[in-house]
Amino acid sequence: MLEQVNTAKERWGGVHKMIDSWLNERQALIVQFCHLSTAKPLCHEETPLAELLQNFCQGMMDYCSAGHFEIYERLMVEAREYADGGLEFAQQVVPNLDKLTTQCVDFNDSYDRSCDLEQLTKLSEDLSRLGEVLEERFQLEDQLIERLHTAHRELVAE
Secondary structure, eight states, X not given: OHHHHHHHHHHHTTTOHHHHHHHHHHHHHHHHHHHHHTOOTTOSSSXXXXXXXXXHHHHHHHHHHHIIIIIHHXXXXXXXXXXXXXXXXXXXXXXXXXXHHHHHHHHHHHHSSOXXXXXXXXXXXXXXXXXXXXXXXXXXXXXXXXXXXXXXXXTOOO
């Protein structure tokens, strides 16, 4: 996943400051995910698992919110302005992103506030599923950026 975000930053970096910032948030989220995935729940020397979980959940919700309420909206505006088929593409992709966001919110609701022993036994499996959700989400987002923004980068002034 981290390699894919670096590729996305290379392809679209500098195209628009908002997208650059969002891709940086994505990279930070992936790093948090990796730290959380390798955390040792009972080790006292590292950051407590509950704190890692809470920080990750907050970062994930911030990232998802920025996507839905800033990035997707901006890309939809561009699609409407240029009327080159991008709006129809977005209308197919965004509902899938909404479903993936719901899965992220469900994970957040399960782990953000409290984490008991029963939840800890499911954490590894839940993180694995969430990793697949995030990867699919990132791929769809990259397609949106490619189709709705990159095609117009010369026309869109920062």
